[in-house]
Structure formats: C-alpha cells, structure tokens
Amino acid sequence: MSDNHSSGQAAPHKRILTGIKPTGIPHLGNYVGAIRPAIQSIQNSDSDAFFFLADYHSIIGCHDPAIIHESTKAIAATWLACGLDPERVTFYRQSDVPEILELSWILSSSCAKGLMNRAHAYKAAVDANMEKEDVDADQGINMGLFGYPVLMAADILMFNATHVPVGRDQIQHIEMARDIAGTFNHRYKPLFTEPEALVDDNTPLLTGLDGRKMSKSYNNVIPLFGEFNSQADPEKMMRKAIMRIVTNSQLPEEPKDPDASAIFEIYKAFATPEEIANLRAQYESGIGWGDAKEQLFQQINNEIAPFRARYQELMANPKELEEILQMGADKARRHSRKQLDKARRAIGIRPLAKLK
Numbered sequence: 001m002s003d004n005h006s007s008g009q010a011a012p013h014k015r016i017l018t019g020i021k022p023t024g025i026p027h028l029g030n031y032v033g034a035i036r037p038a039i040q041s042i043q044n045s046d047s048d049a050f051f052f053l054a055d056y057h058s059i060i061g062c063h064d065p066a067i068i069h070e071s072t073k074a075i076a077a078t079w080l081a082c083g084l085d086p087e088r089v090t091f092y093r094q095s096d097v098p099e100i101l102e103l104s105w106i107l108s109s110s111c112a113k114g115l116m117n118r119a120h121a122y123k124a125a126v127d128a129n130m131e132k133e134d135v136d137a138d139q140g141i142n143m144g145l146f147g148y149p150v151l152m153a154a155d156i157l158m159f160n161a162t163h164v165p166v167g168r169d170q171i172q173h174i175e176m177a178r179d180i181a182g183t184f185n186h187r188y189k190p191l192f193t194e195p196e197a198l199v200d201d202n203t204p205l206l207t208g209l210d211g212r213k214m215s216k217s218y219n220n221v222i223p224l225f226g227e228f229n230s231q232a233d234p235e236k237m238m239r240k241a242i243m244r245i246v247t248n249s250q251l252p253e254e255p256k257d258p259d260a261s262a263i264f265e266i267y268k269a270f271a272t273p274e275e276i277a278n279l280r281a282q283y284e285s286g287i288g289w290g291d292a293k294e295q296l297f298q299q300i301n302n303e304i305a306p307f308r309a310r311y312q313e314l315m316a317n318p319k320e321l322e323e324i325l326q327m328g329a330d331k332a333r334r335h336s337r338k339q340l341d342k343a344r345r346a347i348g349i350r351p352l353a354k355l356k
Contacts (some may be wrong), residue, residue, distance in 0.1 A: 252288030
C-alpha cells in the first residue's frame with residue numbers, strides 16, 4: 001500500500017483499479033496481461049477493486065461504432081466468464097459514470113500542456129509525421145489522443161485508487177496521474193490520492209502470430225473465444241490461429257533454441273516450471289514445429305476451455321450483461337458523485353446559498 005497520499009488522509013486499505021479498451025476481440029494477450037492477473041490479485045484479499053471497460057478511451061483510435069459495441073459486450077463477457085465476481089468488485093462501463101468526464105475537464109484545466117507534450121503516444125505520433133515530407137507535425141492526431149493521460153488520471157483519481165496494475169509501457173501515465181493529482185492538491189485542497197503503478201515483472205508480454213507484440217492493431221492475435229458473430233467452433237479457431245504462428249525453417253530433428261521461439265514464450269505463460277523444463281528439453285532434442293504448436297494448443301485449451309460455456313451464455317444474453325454493468329455503475333457512482341462534489345466545491349463551483 002502506498003504511504004504517499006497527498007490528501008493527508010490515509011486510504012483505509014489498498015484500492016486497485018484497472019481497465020481494458022474495447023476495440024477488438026478479446027485475445028490471449030488481454031487474458032495473460034490484464035484479465036488473469038487482475039482476477040488473481042483480489043483473490044484472498046480484502047482490497048477494494050474497480051475494473052472497468054474503457055469505452056471512451058477506445059473511440060480515440062477506433063471510429064467503427066459496431067466494433068466498439070461488439071467489443072464492449074465481448075470483453076465484459078470475458079471478464080465474467082474468466083471468474084470476475086461482480087459482487088466482490090466494482091465492475092462498470094466508463095461511459096456509465098459521467099462524473100469521470102466532468103472530473104477530466106476539471107483536471108485538464110490545471111494540467112500543464114507541457115506535460116501532455118511529453119506523453120509517449122503523442123510523441124510517437126508526432127515523430128512518425130516528422131519522418132514524412134510536407135506533413136504537419138500534428139496531422140491525424142486528435143485531441144483525444146493528446147489528452148488521453150488526463151482522462152486516464154480522472155479514471156484513477158475519481159476513486160482514489162492506490163494501485164494501478166499496468167505494463168511497463170503504461171508507467172508514464174501513472175506518473176502523470178500523480179503529477180496531476182499533486183498539482184490539484186497544491187492549488188486547491190488535498191483531495192486526491194497519488195496512485196502507484198503496480199508492475200508485475202513476471203507478467204509476460206506475448207508475441208503475436210507474426211513475431212511482433214500481440215496486438216489488435218497488428219491483427220496478429222490468438223482469440224480467446226472466437227471472432228465476433230462467428231458460427232465457427234471457438235476451440236477450432238484457437239487451434240487454427242496457433243498453427244499459424246510464424247517459425248523458422250529448421251527440420252524436426254534439428255535442436256532448436258526455445259528462447260528464440262514465440263511458441264515457447266507463450267507456452268511459459270500457461271505452464272508449470274516442470275512442464276516448461278520438459279518442453280525445453282524437447283526443443284533441445286529436436287521437436288518438430290507442428291508438435292510444439294500442438295502442445296501449446298493443448299496447454300492453453302486446458303485453461304481456457306472451462307470458460308467457454310459461460311462466455312457463450314453471456315454473449316447470448318446481453319440483458320444479463322447490461323444488468324451486471326448497471327449494478328456496477330450504481331456502485332461506482334456512489335463514490336464518483338461524492339468525489340466530484342468535493343472537486344467542484346474545491347474549485348469554487350458550489351451553491352451560492354441554501355434554498356428552502
């Protein structure tokens with residue numbers, strides 16, 4: 001638990017917050033990098049936990065309404081099918097908590113533009129434009145991308161989260177949230193907890209089918225439960241995707257380097273130390289790529305198969321999903337209404353007088 005609470009009020013206990021953008025099909029990278037560790041982090045714990053679907057974040061880069069809608073449904077169903085207990089945590093859709101957007105504006109009005117100029121995503125987009133001829137540095141960059149860290153700060157500070165599980169590429173956003181909280185607390189009144197990034201170095205970043213990082217934007221993912229609105233068997237789709245993983249041209253009898261293999265890397269995320277050692281020995285003695293892929297499929301399928309029936313049940317019953325999300329939104333707004341009222345009063349937006 002963080003000892004650094006700028007509000008001067010120690011949080012009663014650890015409060016974890018994390019979200020996923022609904023911009024595509026739920027895939028293995030989402031599961032290993034966010035969903036599984038988030039669910040594990042609250043098991044046998046009395047910590048508060050806030051898990052949300054970051055749908056307003058998703059429209060920054062995805063402008064297809066159908067994908068946003070279908071992905072929101074699929075990712076909500078994935079969280080729940082994989083074991084998230086909506087009674088135990090606060091599980092909500094970002095857009096169902098309007099106080100977050102109002103807080104984002106309040107925070108942006110005291111946030112230095114220079115801080116946003118240093119955001120990695122914005123700088124990368126500018127750098128890409130600068131490599132082109134006769135292109136403005138900000139071409140194609142919308143204000144959503146530029147101001148993304150402020151909305152992320154609002155997501156976190158609204159609930160005074162103490163810890164935010166992130167990958168190393170997201171640490172900067174947590175540091176920015178701390179900076180934004182500190183500026184507000186100093187300028188107005190101590191109100192926001194400065195969060196800490198919770199980085200698990202043991203959480204792997206999976207390689208995709210083509211050798212690059214597994215990402216929806218690269219179209220190189222292994223889907224957890226199949227494609228949107230597909231009638232194909234999801235287990236067969238997963239196996240087919242795994243069989244497409246790019247390998248080199250080494251023959252079956254040739255010894256292979258497991259540490260240079262995407263198959264082995266993904267396998268490690270689902271296997272025990274003993275199973276990993278066994279497969280490593282098979283690599284060194286010359287396993288065939290087809291056999292290695294088959295073992296990977298079996299290993300993943302053993303963990304994912306028990307979730308499929310619940311996922312399909314939820315996808316076929318969007319009313320149940322909506323009821324769960326609305327229940328979560330009600331829980332979230334019990335916090336957000338109070339926090340926003342405090343923020344509004346701190347900046348001078350409050351009733352002029354009490355009315356009878």
